Amino acid sequence: RKEVEQDPGPFNVPEGATVAFNCTYSNSASQSFFWYRQDCRKEPKLLMSVYSSGNEDGRFTAQLNRASQYISLLIRDSKLSDSATYLCVVNPTGGYQKVTFGTGTKLQVIP
């Protein structure tokens, strides 16, 4: 089993739709979780951290389910500019560690 697994998609959704991605991880001791966004042929950039209690940033909501070992990202009212690949990132112990990236889920928002 891969350390971090994501559905590669693509997820094709109309503007204004709500879309959700899940990411599962295998190391139950993992402590830090993140979602990164990567535009086509660009570098990844941090979208948001994922906290145990769940957290929201505008139209984006991230949640963590430790019991089932997955994190999720919900995007409401999708915009064309949300089209990108979303990378799930797991940090086993925090600090300067070898974080593990998922392969990414591609989102295409359609007019």
Next chain:
Amino acid sequence: NAGVTQTPKFQVLKTGQSMTLQCAQDMNHEYMSWYRQDPGMGLRLIHYSVGAGITDQGEVPNGYNVSRSTTEDFPLRLLSAAPSQTSVYFCASQGPAGVPGELFFGEGSRLTVL
């Protein structure tokens, strides 16, 4: 702010040639790392460094060397390029300040080995 700067952005090599990908950061970050990104494989860690003079291997270190003589610079050397090293390479840094765990990436170096 420059952040993380990688050069070159594009490079074509012939099998057997050597080259160095340069990476510099101006954020005084202790942690720097090199990843390669291939279709369907995600980002894979090649080498990383937790400070000047300290380096360690990541998931896919074979064929690559690194050194960290200063806090700012972390070059990646391809010793004898092979077609399997055709990839996009990203340098990243991470520091104690800011969002815990946030990695700051360079713009990437696209390498083709013929």
